[in-house]
Amino acid sequence: MSQALVRTAAGWLLGLMLVVAAGVVAINIVNNSVAGPQQPVREYFDALQKGEGEKALGLLRASVPQSNAAMLDGTALQTAAAGISDVRYGDAEDRGGNQVMVPVDYTIDGSEQRTEFLLEKSGTEWLFFHKWSFVPAALPVVDVTVVNANEATLNGVPVNMPNGRNSFAVFYPGEYEASLAGEYFSAPPTKATLSGRDVPAAPLSLMTEATDGLKDAVGSKVKEFLDTCADTADKQQKLQPDCPFYHATNNRVVDGTIDWSIQEYPTVSIEPFGGRWVVAPLNGKAQIKAQQVDLFTGAVTELNAVHDFSFTTRLDIDAENVKVTPLLSY
Structure with missing residues (x-):
């Protein structure tokens, strides 16, 4: 009887060890995929392409500088992200202090681009799963000027241009195109690609002409x-x-x-x-x-x-x- 109990206990112990090992493997898989630092970045890109500015801003934990907010939602935001394709999320790189950098490679209108996102470990869920969040920062700004006009179109949205100039808070990455197509005055479209917060976009200058x-x-x-x-x-x-x-x-x-x-x-x-x-x-x-x-x-x-x-x-x-x-x- 004692040998039978030992064998039974050994069997239970082995099964428990296998369950624990499987659990550890599962936790590691989840932490490296669904709960990995790439996941918030995937959700952020998805929000951009759906034009969900409120969700994107919440994920990015970004502050909005003093500027026009016309590009931060809806059609304007969708248009900015419409040219992004072939998105590839790289492995997270340790930056110390519970921070990692997640590189993302993609193309915008056929041009290869890269954006690096800084995230930090912000806690755990269900005791085992890591929780990652973007390190807060201010959104970048795109400056637009137009000669002798008080309005323009930016990413398909009419915008006011007091005294021929304005600044627009924008998400990144994205492509921003300004134009003017009025009855009496027009300007050829001009565009700029913004790949990162620390890479300023070139100002968009509209050279207005009489039609x-x-x-x-x-x-x-x-x-x-x-x-x-x-x-x-x-x-x-x-x-x-x-x-x-x-x-x-x-x-x-x-x-x-x-x-x-x-x-x-x-x-x-x-x-x-x-x-x-x-x-x-x-x-x-x-x-x-x-x-x-x-x-x-x-x-x-x-x-x-x-x-x-x-x-x-x-x-x-x-x-x-x-x-x-x-x-x-x-």
Whole structure:
């Protein structure tokens, strides 16, 4: 009986040892996978790609600097992370003081990138499983400027640009693209990739230009002004009308024969200057036809002359109207 009990006890002891060993192995597996330091990083990337800014901010334990928060949630955040692919989580590297660094390699629009995340052991769960958290830090900021505009689009979201500039708190990694596509003013898209908190993103500068729509609108008003000016000069039979063009002569021009017309309309160029949009000097050609009498001989001849002219304007634009005011000097 004693030998049977010994064998039974030995069997139970061996089984217990196997259970304990299996438990240790299981704990190590869990601590190196589900409860490993890579797990919070995986959850963080998942939150970024789903546009869940509140969750991402909570996981990252990051503070938000004094800045615009338009990029921290929803469509803007999803767009920032949309180009991230082929994500590879590396092994944690010890940094001492219960801290580890988890490297993540990935591509953004085909470009290889790497981000290193610093995490710290913040406790245990169920006595055995490690709990890891990001080491708190402030979010980075992307600066955006736009020439002569108070609005822009950043990652597909309209944003205000007071005095043509603003700063946006952003998550990383991500890609941020600014653009301006208005009816009267536009700017080609410009983008920057942010791979880490300590790697500042290049400022996004939008070089605004007048659209063809604005140039056409200004050109139409300039043409209307010149045509009206020429018609009024015909009605008033003036050689020197209140227009950018005139004709000077020592001959007497026969009243009722004066006929002004515009032979070449100005090409419109609109540029930023001193915080405003200005129209470059407008240059064109006007033609006058008439009959003239030589005061010395009395001979009547046909007058047919083309004169270059130039004038400036003041351009005023609001949400609905384009106003062009000719500035003439006499």
